[in-house]
Amino acid sequence: MGGVTTVNPTSQRGRPGYSRDDVIRAAVRAFNSRGYDATSMGHVAQDLGISKSALYHHITSKEEILEESVAYALSNLEQAFRDVVAADLTPGGTIRQLIYGSVAVLCADAESVTLLLRLRGNSEVELRALSRRRELTRSVIPLIAKAQESGEIRSDISPAVLTRMCFGLVNSLADWYEPDGELGPEQIAQDVVALLFGGLDSRR
């Protein structure tokens, strides 16, 4: 670290050339790539080409980064859900927009959402985030039930199972969405909604 091969010259003098946001972003990327528990602050410092002490200039602990990032992801998801529920949509339209909005939040900040989705509940911080995430998912079930009652979405599968399957598909984007890839967030959201609402079958 800070050796001759470093890409960031300022770090050679042990002075951070990165903002706090840069550090957090790099850390979250490292957590997602190796897994949170397998990543040390040494790894993060190495990725940035700075010393560990330069890293601790910005943050106090690995867990601080985890807590802040997943709280950010959760707040964005919660806000997106509130916006959709506040809009004057039919019950079916609400589900459509919840899916659309979730994809948008995931694509806008894929790293934080991915970190959230991979939490295992190994600490108080993780457990609190998981419980907030669970609340959010549970809040969709009665909305799906309402859309079934309205006749807009199929009624032959339980609302809880439909909720899990729909958000299972949305969340799986975390495993393959590439922010700099060919498909933009808008296109992906459209494809997800098209498949979930229309199905694979061409005879629909």
Place this chain on the structure above:
Amino acid sequence: MGGVTTVNPTSQRGRPGYSRDDVIRAAVRAFNSRGYDATSMGHVAQDLGISKSALYHHITSKEEILEESVAYALSNLEQAFRDVVAADLTPGGTIRQLIYGSVAVLCADAESVTLLLRLRGNSEVELRALSRRRELTRSVIPLIAKAQESGEIRSDISPAVLTRMCFGLVNSLADWYEPDGELGPEQIAQDVVALLFGGLDSRR
């Protein structure tokens, strides 16, 4: 470990009361619950209420368990894929059966498949398994393309994106499927295929 609170009396004499399969099953469960990197063999021994040396009576390392379990999951998935491709189905029927078969393999051994799906590639063993998994997913893309050409499935989304979305939904079962839950594997496979082929929209 092996103390007065242990639930398995044989372990108090340091003699394993578990078979090798039991040990592997408990280890994989622990890996999935805490994350592989966050789980020590001490955790596994503790979960089983046996000593670490009793554990090493059965296996030589944590990685041995990982390698064996994900190889098992991969072999089952590969076999299921081969069976479907060998069957005399229409291109659309092939996709339907691949999805059905994948759900069946996942439900039959949710722990091993979950372990496979959560690998991050932190070792040679993990990288090899990830590459085998990628091969499997890639093998579906031309089959989806063929089903699109046959007119059986929708053509407005690229085969690669459809493949990822379909298997993203299937794989997300690893996060919520409960082997002892209300829904059996058969019902879940039917619901997944019904949603993926028919869509949410009741007017299909």
